[in-house]
Amino acid sequence: MLQAEGGPARVRRDEFMPTLTGTESVTSPVASTGATRQELPYRLRQQSLLGEFGRTALQTRDIGQILQRATQLCAQGLETPFAKVLEYMPEEKRLLVSAGVGWAPETIGQISLGVDLESPAGYAFHTGQIVISNHLQEETRFRTPKLLSEHGIKRAINVLIARGGEGHLPFGVLEVDSADSGQFDLADADFLAGFAGLLGIAIERQHADAELQKALEHQAMLTREMSHRVKNSLASVVGLLRVQSRSAQSEEVQNALKDAASRITTIAQVHDHLWRSTRIGFVDIADFAGELCRKLQETLAYKIDCKFDHLMIPADKAIPLGLLINELVTNAAKHAYSDKSGEIQVAGAGRGADLHVVVADQGVGLPADFDMDQPRASLGFKVIKSLLAQLNGRIAVSSNEPKGTTIQLDVPLD
Incomplete structure (x- = not known):
């Protein structure tokens, strides 16, 4: 797996337990505006895409397909060609690009980003806050990951993908990026947070399905083993009866x-x-x-x-x-x-x-x-x-x- 910047950041284990804090966000000081687009049709389209994804997430069991579809619809909803899901890899302590659109072919499943607080995605992962940065080239709060620089990305939104239940690490981060100089605003972030929430539910459902399947396979193994042993025990009884019959x-x-x-x-x-x-x-x-x-x-x-x-x-x-x-x-x-x-x-x-x-x-x-x-x-x-x-x-x-x-x-x- 390729790393988009230097080696893994040194982060304490207790920093991996963020909580999603509603509409809290870290934004750039530049004001957001919808002057360059028709605001109502734009927001209605976002709601339509969110509804479409909700149906997809309910009907599909393949989590890879769900992640990929989420990035496609998020990119459409925010009118940009770039979106990705960054999945947290606990062993490497990195965020792997596990699904996405707009990136070079070798990116998906190969490129990973740092999970430290100095990167936008890492900050969202650790704190659970939405991160909006509309001028990455002028950003002083975070460093710009190499992957974004190589693709000319100028602005980004990062939203945590949480998992249900206590004690679970977050799944990762949903990120939308753009190479133009427009503006992402809090309504865009809310749109993205809706997708992240649905993704969290789909991921938790897949985890529950996997645990159930594992339990069923274990039960099947026990049942087969019991039947096999009963069969062998009965065969021993048959042997004894035949010996008695002959005598x-x-x-x-x-x-x-x-x-x-x-x-x-x-x-x-x-x-x-x-x-x-x-x-x-x-x-x-x-x-x-x-x-x-x-x-x-x-x-x-x-x-x-x-x-x-x-x-x-x-x-x-x-x-x-x-x-x-x-x-x-x-x-x-x-x-x-x-x-x-x-x-x-x-x-x-x-x-x-x-x-x-x-x-x-x-x-x-x-x-x-x-x-x-x-x-x-x-x-x-x-x-x-x-x-x-x-x-x-x-x-x-x-x-x-x-x-x-x-x-x-x-x-x-x-």
């Missing part, structure tokens, strides 16, 4: 432990998708159901055809829904076919505000006296009814022609 003497106990391991694996898969999801707390049902069916196919040794629409569903619905699919597919594998040659179809699609899920097979079909509401219904169907109750879902079971069974679920997503 159990009873086939009934072995099957119960295998079923429990399968259910826990389903929950672990939801948490695996949670920490990898682009939307915290939600799972893409197409990806999740597809992976679940692939793992069930490996475990059950049946061909499982799985087709789901891409829908983001909350985790509190994904877990019972995954368990439902697991139970329905497992039941079909146990009861539909006498060998391993059959196929199970699983599909899901949005239907209004619901997720419509179908699990179908071409197996032996349902017993003639099947009634899932009877007390003697299998444990699997009791689990299914319990999960449906959690989801406020509906189920329909029917036999296919000429053979097979179709189970349809409708689960509200809102």
Whole structure:
């Protein structure tokens, strides 16, 4: 970064806490006048430009664009080609030209000015007062920065850009310059102060947005880390259940432990998708159901055809829904076919505000006296009814022609 004058001024840290003092100003002794222009149209135009900038500042989030637009409109309002925003750089203790119009191309983002009290911008920065200097070449209060001399600047207004909240350093200074010998007056300074006030609000809003985004990213990281750890912990439980299953003497106990391991694996898969999801707390049902069916196919040794629409569903619905699919597919594998040659179809699609899920097979079909509401219904169907109750879902079971069974679920997503 280039410096427009000598090295950084030696300034005490406690001098960096100015307060904006309303219409206080430091002006040159030369009287101001509007004799060379039509005063009313001139002031009305300034008010119009200020209103335009207010809308821009509210609608735009890019602070660079806001700063640049402010300099353009300030230059128009004061009928001069030169304006700039000087942003305070705490490490260098300099004022960097971060936006501007009228200056040489290498100025923006490269040239910096001193922040000491002997420069107009530095004085405005430290004191919070508006500084008007209409004859820089004759100025005895301040030195004229090299940047202004190189561009033939004869007069300038400097206004502090403050930030809201206690303990914040000011953002910097808004400055308008002119190479002609006209006059800036207090009304011009008030116009510039209006822009500086809006800039301060926009800058503070950007700072708040950045802090909020940082907090959200941290929360997302914590959520993903928690889901990842839960998934790993559940995987350890699954491993223990499988070990116990292999050592159990009873086939009934072995099957119960295998079923429990399968259910826990389903929950672990939801948490695996949670920490990898682009939307915290939600799972893409197409990806999740597809992976679940692939793992069930490996475990059950049946061909499982799985087709789901891409829908983001909350985790509190994904877990019972995954368990439902697991139970329905497992039941079909146990009861539909006498060998391993059959196929199970699983599909899901949005239907209004619901997720419509179908699990179908071409197996032996349902017993003639099947009634899932009877007390003697299998444990699997009791689990299914319990999960449906959690989801406020509906189920329909029917036999296919000429053979097979179709189970349809409708689960509200809102």
